[in-house]
Amino acid sequence: RGILLYGPPGTGKTMIAQAVANETNANFISVRGPQMLSKWVGESEKAIREIFRKARQVSPAIIFFDELDAIAPMRGLEESNHVMERVVNQLLAELDGLDSLKDVVVIAATNRPDILDPALLRSGRFDRLLLIGPPDKLGRYxxxxxxxxxxxxxxDVNLEELAELTDGYVGSDLNSLCCEAAMLAMRENLDRVNMNHYLEALKKVRPSVEENMVSYYERLSERFKGGVKIEPSSLIGYR
Incomplete structure (x- = not known):
């Protein structure tokens, strides 16, 4: 009942969750992690309970938590606080009750699975973890x-060549690339975008995903497969 989508920013994790809801004709309840936090005591936990209550009422439903790491970091870390710890406890309680919920699935997305509270990843909670990596050449095409x-x-625009040249680019990067190429053509008062505009745009729009980031997520994926406990320290320069 609990699925965690993790991977670099801009790879389409939110879009995948929306597509699942559309294909299954389920009601889609989307929540951004930072929006759940309140300075008032008890309000954040109340918001979590309300989300699950609403899902029960409108089932079949998919609850989608975006930026899960913003509300459920590992308890005891410097970045966490008492509010977040209470939110984690409430979220764990709701996830433990998923078996009694009919036609309610919880999907969450994060760029930082290494700082999530490990209790969230135990069996019966977010126990299906899917790495959403950058697209390959065919995907970019x-x-x-x-x-x-x-x-x-x-x-003269050759999309296959552009797909070859854009290794490490995610969907949002490719969108920015096309927009930049169009802007270059407009500045020259041209009605059409040519290949040179795309090649110039490549110099300005750089890939979001670097090689060390890809290897980080790949190593993390292997750890998840083997059931190895996640180390609290990051493997790349996020912290």
């Missing part, structure tokens, strides 16, 4: 096709 249809391109 398909994403470029979607964005390119919105732009008047010249015949």
């Amino acid at each position: 398909e994403i470029l096709k979607i964005h390119a249809t919105r732009i008047p391109n010249s015949e």
Whole structure:
């Protein structure tokens, strides 16, 4: 009943959750982690209870927690506080009651699975973990096709070549690339975007995902597969 999507920013974790809801005709309840935190005692926990109560009423439903690490960091870390610890405890209580919920699934997304409270990842809670990595060459080509249809391109634009040149680019990067190419054409008062505009745009729009970040998530994925406890320290320069 609990699924955790993790991976670099911009890889489409939120979009995947929305697509699952659309394909299953389930009601979609989306919550951004930071919005759950309140300075008033008890308000954050109350908000968690209300979300699950609403899901019970409108089932079949999917509850989606975006930026889960913002509300459920490992208890005891410097970044956590008493409010977050109470939120984690309330969230654990609600997740433990999932078996009694009919047609309610919880999906969460995070860029920082290494700082999540380990209790969230135990069996019966978020026990299905899926790595959502950057797209491969074919994936980048398909994403470029979607964005390119919105732009008047010249015949010399080669999307396959662009897909080859954009290793490490995620969906949001590719969208920015197409927008930048279109802006370059507009500045030249041209009606169409040509390949040179895309090549120039590549110099300005850089990939979000670097090689060390990819290897970090791959190592983390192997740890999850083997059931190895996550170390609280980050493996890349986030902290």
